[in-house]
Amino acid sequence: MNISGLSIEPFDQLPLSPDTVADLRSDHAGETGAVQIYRGMLAVSRDPVVQRFALTHIRAELRHLRFFDRWLPMRYQSRLLPVWRAAGWLLGAGSALFGRRAAFHTVAAVETFVERHYLAQIEVMDKTPRLENLCRVLRHFCDEEVHHRNDASSRVAETPGWLPRAWAHVVGLGSMFGVLVARKV
Ligand SMILES: [Fe+2]
Ligand SMILES: [Fe+2]
Numbered sequence: 001m002n003i004s005g006l007s008i009e010p011f012d013q014l015p016l017s018p019d020t021v022a023d024l025r026s027d028h029a030g031e032t033g034a035v036q037i038y039r040g041m042l043a044v045s046r047d048p049v050v051q052r053f054a055l056t057h058i059r060a061e062l063r064h065l066r067f068f069d070r071w072l073p074m075r076y077q078s079r080l081l082p083v084w085r086a087a088g089w090l091l092g093a094g095s096a097l098f099g100r101r102a103a104f105h106t107v108a109a110v111e112t113f114v115e116r117h118y119l120a121q122i123e124v125m126d127k128t129p130r131l132e133n134l135c136r137v138l139r140h141f142c143d144e145e146v147h148h149r150n151d152a153s154s155r156v157a158e159t160p161g162w163l164p165r166a167w168a169h170v171v172g173l174g175s176m177f178g179v180l181v182a183r184k185v
């Protein structure tokens with residue numbers, strides 16, 4: 001299978017530990033939510049800046065999601081995909097209701113979490129030479145998430161006040177909880 005110019009072996013041909021499979025299930029769940037965050041923003045925001053921002057970044061998220069949709073066999077996917085879809089949409093729409101700054105803070109917080117989540121997996125997979133291509137794909141995705149985060153945080157104040165910091169904390173905790181659940185179900 002090919003993704004963004006990178007080729008990757010079929011899922012079944014790779015030596016994936018149960019732990020790594022659980023991580024990949026959470027990645028798929030996360031990308032499902034990510035697409036919906038931007039869809040939620042697009043649905044409620046009348047702000048052209050937010051609209052343009054969401055339309056730009058949703059393209060990368062759709063690519064990420066399409067990869068996992070096709071590559072990760074159905075039986076390994078999260079059974080809670082409708083939940084992740086709803087949660088992502090509500091987060092995107094809900095934050096955009098509070099204006100563009102809230103939307104950008106939310107994306108910055110989510111992507112900060114996602115970067116760490118991908119990097120932790122890459123560090124583990126890096127030790128298995130057969131997972132080189134998968135690693136490369138995840139690294140590519142991770143770079144794009146970092147780009148989303150940098151774009152979002154460059155649009156808000158450099159030193160966020162207590163409210164954005166508290167919100168980022170809540171979003172981080174929510175994401176962590178989502179990962180814990182999606183790794184299992
Ligand atoms: Fe993504
Ligand atoms: Fe992203």
